[in-house]
Amino acid sequence: MERRSKTILRQKVAMPEAPALERRNGFQEVSLGYTPELAKVEADRCLLCKKPLCVPGCPVAIDIPGFIRQLSDGNLPAAYEILKRSNPLPAVCGRVCPQETQCEVKCVMGRKGEPVAIGRLERFVGDWGVAHGAAEEVEARLTGKKVAIVGSGPAGIACAQDLARAGVAVTIYEALHEVGGVLVYGIPPFRLPRKIVNQEIEGLKRLGVRIERNKVIGKIFTIEQLLHTKGFDAVFIGTGAGLPKFMGIPGEHLNGVMSANEFLTRVNLMHGYEKADTPIGMGDSVIVIGAGNTALDAARTALRMGAKEVTIVYRRTEKESPARLEELRHATEEGIQFCWLTQPVRLHGDVNGSVVAMECLRMELGEPDLSGRRSPRPVTGSEFRIQADTVIYALGTVANPIIARSTPCLKVNQQGYLEIDPQTQMTSIPGVFAGGDIVTGSATVILALGAGRRAAQGILQYLGLSREEERGEGHGLTMPAVSRAG
Amino acid sequence: MFLILKKEVFAPDTFLWEVAAPEIADAAEAGQFAMVRLKEGGERIPLTIADFDRERGTVTLVVKVVGRSTEEMATYSAGERFLDFIGPLGAPTQVKGKNHIVLVGGGLGVAPLYPILRSFKELGSGTTTILGFRTRNQIFWEERFRLLSNQLLVMTEDGSYGRHGTTIDALRFILSGEVPVDEVMTVGPIGMMQAVAEVTRPLKIPTFASMNSIMVDGIGMCGSCRITVEGKVLFACVDGPDMDAHKVDFEELKVRQNRFKKEEIASLKKYRGECALKKEGRIF
Numbered sequence A: 001m002e003r004r005s006k007t008i009l010r011q012k013v014a015m016p017e018a019p020a021l022e023r024r025n026g027f028q029e030v031s032l033g034y035t036p037e038l039a040k041v042e043a044d045r046c047l048l049c050k051k052p053l054c055v056p057g058c059p060v061a062i063d064i065p066g067f068i069r070q071l072s073d074g075n076l077p078a079a080y081e082i083l084k085r086s087n088p089l090p091a092v093c094g095r096v097c098p099q100e101t102q103c104e105v106k107c108v109m110g111r112k113g114e115p116v117a118i119g120r121l122e123r124f125v126g127d128w129g130v131a132h133g134a135a136e137e138v139e140a141r142l143t144g145k146k147v148a149i150v151g152s153g154p155a156g157i158a159c160a161q162d163l164a165r166a167g168v169a170v171t172i173y174e175a176l177h178e179v180g181g182v183l184v185y186g187i188p189p190f191r192l193p194r195k196i197v198n199q200e201i202e203g204l205k206r207l208g209v210r211i212e213r214n215k216v217i218g219k220i221f222t223i224e225q226l227l228h229t230k231g232f233d234a235v236f237i238g239t240g241a242g243l244p245k246f247m248g249i250p251g252e253h254l255n256g257v258m259s260a261n262e263f264l265t266r267v268n269l270m271h272g273y274e275k276a277d278t279p280i281g282m283g284d285s286v287i288v289i290g291a292g293n294t295a296l297d298a299a300r301t302a303l304r305m306g307a308k309e310v311t312i313v314y315r316r317t318e319k320e321s322p323a324r325l326e327e328l329r330h331a332t333e334e335g336i337q338f339c340w341l342t343q344p345v346r347l348h349g350d351v352n353g354s355v356v357a358m359e360c361l362r363m364e365l366g367e368p369d370l371s372g373r374r375s376p377r378p379v380t381g382s383e384f385r386i387q388a389d390t391v392i393y394a395l396g397t398v399a400n401p402i403i404a405r406s407t408p409c410l411k412v413n414q415q416g417y418l419e420i421d422p423q424t425q426m427t428s429i430p431g432v433f434a435g436g437d438i439v440t441g442s443a444t445v446i447l448a449l450g451a452g453r454r455a456a457q458g459i460l461q462y463l464g465l466s467r468e469e470e471r472g473e474g475h476g477l478t479m480p481a482v483s484r485a486g
Numbered sequence B: 001m002f003l004i005l006k007k008e009v010f011a012p013d014t015f016l017w018e019v020a021a022p023e024i025a026d027a028a029e030a031g032q033f034a035m036v037r038l039k040e041g042g043e044r045i046p047l048t049i050a051d052f053d054r055e056r057g058t059v060t061l062v063v064k065v066v067g068r069s070t071e072e073m074a075t076y077s078a079g080e081r082f083l084d085f086i087g088p089l090g091a092p093t094q095v096k097g098k099n100h101i102v103l104v105g106g107g108l109g110v111a112p113l114y115p116i117l118r119s120f121k122e123l124g125s126g127t128t129t130i131l132g133f134r135t136r137n138q139i140f141w142e143e144r145f146r147l148l149s150n151q152l153l154v155m156t157e158d159g160s161y162g163r164h165g166t167t168i169d170a171l172r173f174i175l176s177g178e179v180p181v182d183e184v185m186t187v188g189p190i191g192m193m194q195a196v197a198e199v200t201r202p203l204k205i206p207t208f209a210s211m212n213s214i215m216v217d218g219i220g221m222c223g224s225c226r227i228t229v230e231g232k233v234l235f236a237c238v239d240g241p242d243m244d245a246h247k248v249d250f251e252e253l254k255v256r257q258n259r260f261k262k263e264e265i266a267s268l269k270k271y272r273g274e275c276a277l278k279k280e281g282r283i284f
């Protein structure tokens, strides 16, 4: 089909945003989403390529031109249908996916201007689906098979959805009192409103998935008990990444020093943003160490919780920051300070054992090494101090040991992450599958979703339920296997 | 929701709950803990499993009122229900057959020693139990401990019952006696556990203490409960709660226990204010 008027817009249609000064005082969403009119204009920028370059950029190979075409034509149910076929959580991914380095970076429109805003369109259609309760109610014929899923993060959700659609009775065991993994305890509501996650969870329940909260597998039941006494035919482990890393510099034990996981958990999971009972322990001047998604979330959350000054400290430059450009821009607009090329070396405390300042070294970029990367090295004699009563570490995580310690035969790699067969996601124990951050280390929502779906196929095959005719229909089987992500 | 089957008040600030929780009772081992969340918006309160009965499907908690959440717990009666009960958490106490083990419990720390004592007894170890309280009316479970201990010493700081003195006095006395001691296990206030460690260190008696550092999730995700053990960061909720008492940095732990003092005091005040208003019928 030939389409498009003669004048194609070079730039993405901008997405309305709450004004920086207003939004930094609350937890309402920052990006407000397209109106139907804006979505239509943006959708019309897509060339509907016959051989779309964007699709291979998407880890779950969404039929991007397919859904955009339906959106252009005003057929939202069909657009939503196409998204859901590959991505269990479009409204979530449309918000948090690193689009600019995945689908959008490949889009042909990007050669002469900006790529199509695939993520924003996905969000628009996803929101439509969520608002219209469009989550399908499949009348799957029950197969009589039972599968237990450990962890209700993106990996678990994706796996549960595909299995339930295939007629498997699914029970999700979640350790915490809220369902959704990082989507509820990590990513703050101003980036991903709770309503969106909750409605997706409701969709899962409509598919017949049972969710048991407050059940820590490895403690209340072991994997072995799930298989042998609880009567599950297979188990999927999607327990996410685990314990926060610290640097090992003097003064880390001081009060006021905490991990981003702790800070975000106190605010998000324990509802500190609604002034619930759990204390936050944050003061007026906050330093966040690190510059990834987690660091930015912690910094912007600190601001919203009333911090007067928030500074991000990172040993490399803005260019190397793993955070999304949009997040960096939002943070800057909101008044967060950045100290690039800065390495913390020591924390100073007062007589009460509370942190009062951080001592740092300035860094400079050295000559490029063999890989062409210029790694930072300290400038001698450049010590300086930044005053702070709160220091938040966002340096990533290591594997949570609970499952591995309670499951003797489960193979883990040197870092403690689970070893799997990349085709089927099966672990070293037959019938036990795994995916998401517990396999790859901290990665992304979309990779966890992809892994969950691949595992669902692996499980169906293992249970003798995979239907040949579905093969290659974009039900996840065509998905590339993804192993460790950076 | 979880049903409180029984409530027993030991002292004005100390009470026991027996909770119907068959799955937790089934899985629990001595030395593990559980978390209580009373209601939406409530804290996750870590509490040691003071006893469990697999047949009856019950878990027992012994709680001391120290602040807002424990004060609110104290308002619940038998027959009432609370929102979330998560457990068992943490690693069980390493119970291996020993010739003779000494258990030292102070105040509230007495309760969690009970299942540990029972496990050692089941393996045929000889046991000396030292229980310390401030004063007579704080004492609980003396009879339960007496039944399972080869030797039981009850100490009160004011001498109002048992022997006059601290658990540390009693420990010194036992260690200077005839019976060789293979291991010491202690639960109680940080200062007491630290003192126990200092007594056994020169004698090179393996000593374990139960860490009660401040927790949020209790499943090894947040790092709130971290403590320094021989210069290494460990997490009380997954690596503990039991730790080698000769290696723990107790001074640091003491400081970290006061991390939220300001907020805790404010929260208690606010809670009491609300309770008063409720009583007066001004809020519902």
Ligand SMILES: Cc1cc2nc3c(=O)[nH]c(=O)nc-3n(C[C@H](O)[C@H](O)[C@H](O)COP(=O)(O)OP(=O)(O)OC[C@H]3O[C@@H](n4cnc5c(N)ncnc54)[C@H](O)[C@@H]3O)c2cc1C
Pocket (backbone or CB within 6 Å): A096, A097, A098, A150, A151, A152, A153, A154, A155, A156, A173, A174, A175, A176, A180, A181, A182, A183, A186, A187, A215, A216, A217, A218, A238, A239, A240, A241, A264, A293, A294, A297, A400, A402, A403, A435, A436, A437, A438, A442, A443, A444, A445, A446, A448, B219
């Ligand atoms: C602050 C923050 C911001 C992020 N921002 C982004 C972003 O913008 N975009 C992006 O793509 N990615 C982002 N990520 C990464 C992304 O959230 C993760 O890669 C993704 O959530 C991994 O999914 P998962 O299902 O593997 O694990 P998780 O989401 O971690 O879920 C695991 C679940 O398992 C539960 N669990 C753990 N152990 C047990 C057990 N023993 N028994 C039962 N349940 C258990 C946990 O409680 C949890 O609910 C961010 C991460 C963080 C921390």
Ligand SMILES: Cc1cc2nc3c(=O)[nH]c(=O)nc-3n(C[C@H](O)[C@H](O)[C@H](O)COP(=O)(O)OP(=O)(O)OC[C@H]3O[C@@H](n4cnc5c(N)ncnc54)[C@H](O)[C@@H]3O)c2cc1C
Pocket (backbone or CB within 6 Å): B033, B044, B045, B046, B047, B048, B049, B062, B063, B064, B065, B066, B067, B068, B069, B070, B071, B108, B111, B112, B211, B212, B213, B214, B215, B216, B241, B257, B258, B261, B264, B265, B268
């Ligand atoms: C593994 C473990 C086992 C425990 N077992 C018992 C027990 O069997 N009986 C009992 O009475 N108490 C026990 N505690 C301590 C109990 O959790 C705290 O007393 C309780 O959380 C205090 O809450 P609050 O709101 O009443 O008091 P707050 O006013 O909030 O705090 C009073 C003091 O309690 C400590 N505390 C506060 N919050 C926490 C928290 N989230 N985690 C740990 N400590 C905290 C701090 O030192 C604080 O200064 C245990 C703690 C841990 C970590």
Ligand code: SF4
Pocket (backbone or CB within 6 Å): A057, A058, A059, A060, A061, A062, A064, A087, A093, A094, A097, A098, A099, A102, A103, A104, A118, A119, A122, A446
């Ligand atoms: S899921 Fe992510 S990568 Fe795939 S199309 Fe959507 S935004 Fe792009």
Ligand code: SF4
Pocket (backbone or CB within 6 Å): A045, A046, A047, A048, A049, A052, A053, A054, A055, A064, A065, A106, A107, A108, A109, A116, A118
């Ligand atoms: S590459 Fe760009 S223009 Fe082509 S189909 Fe994909 S989004 Fe549309």
Ligand code: FES
Pocket (backbone or CB within 6 Å): B214, B215, B216, B217, B218, B219, B220, B221, B222, B223, B224, B225, B226, B235, B236, B237, B238
């Ligand atoms: S309480 Fe969060 S890691 Fe231990």
